Amino acid sequence: MLNFVLFGPPGAGKGTQSEKLINKYQLVHISTGDLFRAHIKNQTALGKRVSKLIAEGELVPDKITIDMLEEEIDKNPTAKGFVFDGFPRTIPQAAELDKFLEEKGSKIDGVIALDVDKDELVKRVALRQKETGRLDDQAEKSQKRIDEYFNKIILVLPYYDEQKKLTKINGIGNIDDVFNNLCAVIDKY
Incomplete structure (x- = not known):
């Protein structure tokens, strides 16, 4: 199984x-x-709770995020691996993800940060x-999310750097060039 965290601020190109x-x-x-967004669209109980937080540009509490993530992993028992996008956002989330994957006999192989x-x-x-x-891309909210990344979320990177799992690549340029740089990192595993 091959598991990667694709890390970067809003707009860095993680989804692409x-x-x-x-x-x-x-x-x-x-x-x-x-x-x-899927929970919000389907107006689940979780979606209603999360909707208010996201609309205000706030982070969703760790417990909710982790429970939802574990549920999604469990839905894919035959997966060859996972690309985690937008998670973890805190060191406790990173540690919890490590713990959960270890219980499943797996691990995070690498973290690639789009700079x-x-x-x-x-x-x-x-x-x-x-x-x-996208409502969370409106100017004021997106600026708050970008600031949140550079002031708080980026603090997760040293956690992975200490484990020798972090690689930073330039996220500016041609989409295919960035992709080729990502592949060069992944192919080492």
Whole structure:
């Protein structure tokens, strides 16, 4: 089993690159953002709780996120591996993911961080909001999410760096060039 965390701020290209990775490596993509949006769309009890938090640009509590993630992993018992997108966002989440995967006889093989500067992120998210209408991409909310990444979420990277699992790659440039750089990292495993 091959498990990777694709790490980066909103607008870094995690979703775009994840699609390409799952096609090439036959992995299951788990995006906490997509899971949250699906629960919100289906107006589940969880979706209603999460909707308010996301609309305010807040992070969903660890317990809710982890339970939902574990449920999604359990739905895919024959998966060749997973690409985690948007998770973990905190060191306790990273430790909990490690623990859960270890109980399943697996682990995180690597963490690839897409490095994109704030100015580029703002442009990308504004374009995505125009194209998709995602509420969490509206200017004020997206800026709050970008700031949240650079002020808090990025603090997870040293956790993986200490385990020698972290690789940073330039997330700016041609989509295929970024993808080829991702593949060069993954192919080492």
